[in-house]
Amino acid sequence: xxxxxxxxxxxxxxxxxxxxxxxxxxxxxxxxxxxxxxxxxxxxxxxxxxxxxxxxxxxxxxxxxxxxxxxxxxxxxxxxxxxxxxxxxxxxxxxxxxxxxxxxxxxxxxxxxxxxxxxxxxxxxxxxxxxxxxxxxxxxxxxxxxxxxxxxxxxxxxxxxxxxxxxxxxxxxxxxxxxxxxxxxxxxxxxxxxxxxxxxxxxxxxxxxxxxxxxxxxxxxxxxxxxxxxxxxxxxxxxxxxxxxxxxxxxxxxxxxxxxxxxxxxxxxxxxxxxxxxxxxxxxxxxxxxxxxxxxxxxxxxxxxxxxxxxxxxxxxxxxxxxxxxxxxxxxxxxxxxxxxxxxxxxxxxxxxxxxxxxxxxxxxxxxxxxxxxxxxxxxxxxxxxxxxxxxxxxxxxxxxxxxxxxxxxxxxxxxxxxxxxxxxxxxxxxxxxxxxxxxxxxxxxxxxxxxxxxxxxxxxxxxxxxxxxxxxxxxxxxxxxxxxxxxxxxxxxxxxxxxxxxxxxxxxxxxxxxxxxxxxxxxxxxxxxxxxxxxxxxxxxxxxxxxxxxxxxxxxxxxxxxxxxxxxxxxxxxxxxxxxxxxxxxxxxxxxxxxxxxxxxxxxxxxxxxxxxxxxxxxxxxxxxxxxxxxxxxxxxxxxxxxxxxxxxxxxxxxxxxxxxxxxxxxxx
Numbered sequence: 200x201x202x203x204x205x206x207x208x209x210x211x212x213x214x215x216x217x218x219x220x221x222x223x224x225x226x227x228x229x230x231x232x233x234x235x236x237x238x239x240x241x242x243x244x245x246x247x248x249x250x251x252x253x254x255x256x257x258x259x260x261x262x263x264x265x266x267x268x269x270x271x272x273x274x275x276x277x278x279x280x281x282x283x284x285x286x287x288x289x290x291x292x293x294x295x296x297x298x299x300x301x302x303x304x305x306x307x308x309x310x311x312x313x314x315x316x317x318x319x320x321x322x323x324x325x326x327x328x329x330x331x332x333x334x335x336x337x338x339x340x341x342x343x344x345x346x347x348x349x350x351x352x353x354x355x356x357x358x359x360x361x362x363x364x365x366x367x368x369x370x371x372x373x374x375x376x377x378x379x380x381x382x383x384x385x386x387x388x389x390x391x392x393x394x395x396x397x398x399x400x401x402x403x404x405x406x407x408x409x410x411x412x413x414x415x416x417x418x419x420x421x422x423x424x425x426x427x428x429x430x431x432x433x434x435x436x437x438x439x440x441x442x443x444x445x446x447x448x449x450x451x452x453x454x455x456x457x458x459x460x461x462x463x464x465x466x467x468x469x470x471x472x473x474x475x476x477x478x479x480x481x482x483x484x485x486x487x488x489x490x491x492x493x494x495x496x497x498x499x500x501x502x503x504x505x506x507x508x509x510x511x512x513x514x515x516x517x518x519x520x521x522x523x524x525x526x527x528x529x530x531x532x533x534x535x536x537x538x539x540x541x542x543x544x545x546x547x548x549x550x551x552x553x554x555x556x557x558x559x560x561x562x563x564x565x566x567x568x569x570x571x572x573x574x575x576x577x578x579x580x581x582x583x584x585x586x587x588x589x590x591x592x593x594x595x596x597x598x599x600x601x602x603x604x605x606x607x608x609x610x611x612x613x614x615x616x617x618x619x620x621x622x623x624x625x626x627x628x629x630x631x632x633x634x635x636x637x638x639x640x641x642x643x644x645x646x647x648x649x650x651x652x653x654x655x656x657x658x659x660x661x662x663x664x665x666x667x668x669x670x671x672x673x674x675x676x677x678x679x680x681x682x683x684x685x686x687x688x689x690x691x692x693x694x695x696x697x698x699x700x701x702x703x704x705x706x707x708x709x710x711x712x713x714x715x716x717x718x719x720x721x722x723x724x725x726x727x728x729x730x731x732x733x734x735x736x737x738x739x740x741x742x743x744x745x746x747x748x749x750x751x752x753x754x755x756x757x758x759x760x761x762x763x764x765x766x767x768x769x770x771x772x773x774x775x776x777x778x779x780x781x782x783x784x785x786x787x788x789x790x791x792x793x794x795x796x797x798x799x800x801x802x803x804x805x806x807x808x809x810x811x812x813x814x815x816x817x818x819x820x821x822x823x824x825x826x827x828x829x830x831x832x833x834x835x836x837x838x839x840x841x842x843x844x845x846x847x848x849x850x851x852x853x854x855x856x857x858x859x860x861x862x863x864x865x866x867x868x869x
Contacts (some may be wrong), residue, residue, distance in 0.1 A: 297332035370503035397500035444478035532636030595711025660780030663818025712754030720758035
């Protein structure tokens with residue numbers, strides 16, 4: 200490369216000297232003889248930058264000389280004086296179109312028009328002047344450095360785009376898709392635009408980068424949010440990018456993943472650019488976009504299959520995989536991770552010393568239990584190294600900030616006070632979630648049908664009976680994230696928007712199988728109405744869409760309602776579990792009171808049996824306990840029955856209920 204740069208510099212210097220001689224002869228025709236000899240070049244296979252530029256943009260001999268005339272003042276200190284002398288004005292040491300037309304051979308007026316290559320591709324800039332031919336010419340900096348043999352991305356583009364690199368090995372199915380892109384671009388004329396559709400932007404970028412690398416093309420990504428909306432700025436962007444494609448061989452990925460569905464104003468901008476932008480163009484989005492004049496070939500990008508993820512895990516973990524005693528299958532069953540996410544999870548484990556934790560099952564791995572090949576070792580999240588499971592959980596954590604709230608809670612089974620039937624059902628839900636890999640994958644249920652593989656449980660009961668607490672307990676038992684869906688943000692009065700929001704929720708949560716809590720779901724999932732108008736029809740479509748997504752969701756979805764009968768029968772029929780949370784009887788209320796105060800809270804003389812006379816649910820009990828704690832703290836005393844009496848009075852006033860004497864008899868002196 201250094202030899203080529205040296206030869207290129209000599210060639211450029213010789214070419215500039217020829218233009219200098221033209222200027223000198225024009226200023227003094229008899230002083231310097233003409234020199235029309237060719238400039239030597241060592242190899243035809245790798246031409247100098249000047250000749251590559253001339254060939255790439257189809258420049259005429261006059262345009263080539265004009266380009267050198269504009270480059271001269273930037274590269275040779277003798278040029279300004281020669282130019283001023285040729286123009287007969289020491290105040291004009293800069294080149295102009297007028298000087299070029301007078302001095303350079305084979306001059307033609309077409310070269311100075313806006314549609315000619317030098318101006319169309321923004322190689323030359325014309326400064327302000329009374330006339331076009333008198334305006335000072337300045338060579339574009341990107342072209343100047345290219346003539347010197349230095350290639351880089353134009354600064355005006357680098358502020359908008361970023362390079363896309365291949366960071367990890369692709370799964371076989373994704374590598375096959377990259378091969379299909381290469382074949383498409385290699386065999387189809389006109390470089391059709393390619394659309395990569397799917398929920399994971401990282402996988403789409405990696406596939407696109409792999410295809411471009413096989414064609415020796417650099418790939419850059421441009422978020423559609425950064426596209427200018429002014430037509431002049433958009434056209435300038437188009438020309439600069441197409442010039443870059445010609446200069447250095449690049450491809451562009453329009454990234455619409457963070458802006459999907461695309462806003463109507465930006466949608467028009469994207470459509471304009473897709474139709475007109477030359478070179479290899481890819482569009483990354485969730486949904487397919489229709490083609491207009493330019494053909495757009497769409498591909499659905501699916502994540503790595505379970506088998507491919509399993510292979511990626513074993514390749515990433517290396518020898519450490521054997522110490523997990525087959526538990527990789529459970530990681531694959533729970534977390535739908537891409538190759539970059541798998542590697543990131545493993546790297547984060549190594550940073551916290553996970554190599555030592557992975558030896559926890561070494562003895563068990565060396566003496567595995569004798570099981571049928573289709574039976575996996577008994578699994579519970581706690582049998583996996585904490586850092587590995589939690590690293591996967593962090594990698595799969597969805598971005599749902601505008602539609603859901605992630606709930607942090609230390610709640611455990613000991614915090615639930617429910618009848619045995621309800622507790623048994625909740626434990627069964629946890630069991631189903633843990634053993635998905637065995638039943639669905641290894642025992643073949645997933646192969647028979649992909650319908651009904653989702654795990655959904657309806658929690659129904661009055662407010663405060665423990666529905667949300669039970670969801671928190673399940674999420675902690677399974678060591679998964681819990682998200683409460685904000686229905687006010689999901690449900691939209693605009694037709695079709697509710698489904699789009701639900702799709703965002705499920706797609707974002709799919710990678711980690713997070714626990715989704717649709718609180719007070721009857722607001723969204725009520726009885727399907729009789730179709731009287733278009734709004735009724737679309738309301739029913741929303742229910743059907745929700746049922747479909749819940750059945751296919753690989754995690755646990757929990758709709759809750761205060762009114763079980765308000766839910767459509769078809770909805771209840773397609774739920775795997777229904778858990779009724781009864782209003783707590785006195786013995787259960789006593790159990791709640793016995794657990795309600797943290798161990799560090801000072802208490803004195805509390806009587807759970809008397810407290811259980813309050814005819815309120817667990818949520819109200821928690822409010823009363825908390826208010827009593829504040830009252831006691833302000834008085835500098837332990838929590839006593841009088842504090843609870845005052846707190847109960849406040850809670851009942853909020854509920855617009857009357858506190859009876861039978862409920863609080865003897866509390867004042869307790």
